[in-house]
Amino acid sequence: MSTITDPTSAVASNAPSAADELYEARNEGLALPGGRTLSYSHSGPPDSELVVLWCHGLFSVGDTAKPNQAFRKRGVHFIAADLPGWGGTSPMPSGATFPETFLSDLRALFEHLYPAYDAATSKLRIYVAGGSFGTCPAQIVCGAPYDRFPYGRQIVALLLAAPMTPFHEDVHYGRSLTWRDWVGVGPPARVLPFNLLARVVKLAIQPKLKDVPAAEKLLRAMYFDHMTDEEKVHFAAWRERSGAQEGEFERRMAEGMVKSVAGSWAGFLGTADALHADWGFKIEDLDEEHAKKRVVVIVGTGDTSMFRMSRYLVDNYKNSKVVEIEGGHLAGAWSMDKIWEDTFAELEGRSPSA
Template identity: 50%
Template sequence: MAIISTTSTAPTSSMEEVLKLPDGRTLAYSHSGPSDSKLVLIWFHGLFSVGDAANPPKPIRERNALFIAPTLPGWGNTSPTLPGKTFAETVVSDTLALLEHLRPQPSNDSLRIYVAGGSFGTVPTQIVFGAPYDRFPYGRHIVGMLLMAPFSPFREDVNYRKGLCWRDWISVGPLTRIVPGRMVQRLMKSALAGKVRDVASAEAFLQKEFFADMDEEEKARYAAWRERTGERGGGVPAKDGGGDGEERERVVGGIKEFDEEHARKPVVLALGRGDTSLRGMAKFLQESYKNVRVEEYEGGHLASAWSMDEVLEEMFTAGGD
C-alpha cells in the first residue's frame, strides 16, 4: 500500500522484516515513514494478529512519523519467549533491540515516542510505557500512550473479573490461575484450533465474533472506516481476548508506584460503550493513571477502531504534537 511521500530521503518500508536478536530469537516487524523522523509511534497488535505498518492512519502520515509495528513473542514469525524469561521482560528487550536497530539514538536526540495498542496489545504497551529507564533507556523519550479497549494489570486490579461476560471469565478469569498445568489455556487452544484451521474458517469465526452483534450505528461507522481506509473485507483486527492469564497477571509493574516522570505522561483510553467486559478494567486504569483522558464510542470491542484518526489525534494532542 502506498505511503504518502515525505521530504526525507531516508528509506521507508512496509514489508515484514525479521531482526535477529541478541538472545538468538527472531523478531518480525513492519515499519513505514522516514527512519530519521523525530516522532515515532510504536503499535502493539492484539491476538490473532501480527505487526503491520503498511497503511499508517492519516495523523501519522501528516506528521511524517516513523510508524513501527512489531510482532509479539510467539506470534507470526517472532520467536516465543525463552524458558525462564517472562513475557514482560521479553517485550521490553525486544522493543529495545528494535529501536536500536531502526532508530539509533544520538546523545543530543530530541526524539519523541508514543506507544499504543489495542485490546491484548494494551498489555505490552503498558509494559513498555512503565519500564524502568535503566532497562529501557528509550523510555525517557516516551511522551504519551494510547490504550484502545484496554486490559488492566490483573495483579493490581483485584476486581478485574467483576463484570466479565461468561466467555471472558473463562478465558482470562480466575480459573486461568487456579487450575494447575495451564489446563484452561490448553483446552481453549484445542477448542480454537478447529475454528481457525484455514482462512475461510478463521474469517467465519471472526465475523461471527465481532460483526454479528453490531448495532446499526456501529455498522455505519465500520462502513465509513472501510471506505476511508480502502479495506475490502476482513482487514480488521480479531478480538484480542483470551490468552495467558498467568502472563497478564505479572506483565505490568505497579502503576501507583510510578516515579514522577512516568506518572505525568498523558494516557488516552478509548473504548466502546458496549464492551462490557473491559469497562471495569478501563475504569480501574482511569482511576490509576494520573494524567488520563477517556474517549468513548458507541459499539462493542472494536468500536474505537472505526474512529482511529480521531483517537490518534487525541493522543498526539495530549502529548503536545
C-alpha cells in the same frame, strides 16, 4: 475470551497515496541473543523524530501497512513487532516472564533502529499504543524503569484501545470480567494444572484458523454479525474516510489471525501468565516523570469487560482521559484515525495540512 483479536488493526487501514512509497510496510527479522528472532514491521521515514509503537492484540501480528492519514501527514515512523510467541517472533525463553522478555526484545529492536540514541540529546517523541491484550505490553513499556528501557524517556503518550488492567495490581479485576473471560484468563486459568484451559481452547479454535476464509468466518460470527445499526454506520463512515473497500478490513484481520499462529501457539498458550505477571511497577506508584505522560483510554460502551476495566485505568493514571464510543469490542477502530489526529494536535501542535 472476547479479546480474541486485535480491535484496532484499523490504526493501519487507510489507503496510502500511490506516491508514498515510504509507507509501504517493511517486514523484517532481527536476531536476538540465545538464538531467538524478533519479527517486526515498520513504515514511514526511518529517521523521523516522531515515532508510533503499536502493540498488537491476541491472534494478530505487527502490521504497519496502510497507516492512517494522521501518521503520513506528520511523517511518523510507525513500528509494530510481533509479540513473543506470536507470528514470526520466537517464544519466550524457558523460565522468563512476559514483561522481561517483551522489554528485552523491544530494547534490542530500538537499539537496532536507533543505534545513535543519546537520552541527553535525543529529540525522539514516542507514542505507544495497543489494542485489547496489546494494551498490557503497551503499559509495560510506558511504565518501565528507564534502566530497563532507556528509550522510555522519550515516550510522551500512551493510547489504550479496548484496554485491560494489570491483574497483579487490580485486585478486583475479576469483577470486571464476563463469565467467559473469568474462566479463560481469571483464577481458573491459574489453578488448573498443565495450562489445561488454554490447551482446550486451542483445540477448539485451531481448525477455525486453518486458512483465511475460515478465520474470516469466525471473525464475522464473533464481531461483525453482532454490530448494532449505529456501529455499522460508524464502520461505513470509516471505510469511506479511509478508502477501504467493503470486506477489506475483515480480510486483513483474518490474514493476521492465520499468520499469528502459523508457526507457534506459544503466545496464545502464555496469555494467562502474561496477564497475571508482575509488570515491575504499579500505576499508582509511578514517579512524576512517568506519571506525566498522556494516557488516552478508548473503549466501546458495549465492550463489557474492557469498559469495566477502563474505569480502573482512568482513575489511577494521573494524566488520563477517556474516549467512550457507542459499540462493542471493535468500536474504537472506527474512530482511531480521528483520535490520533486529536492527540497529535494536543501534544504536537496544530495539525499540518494534507
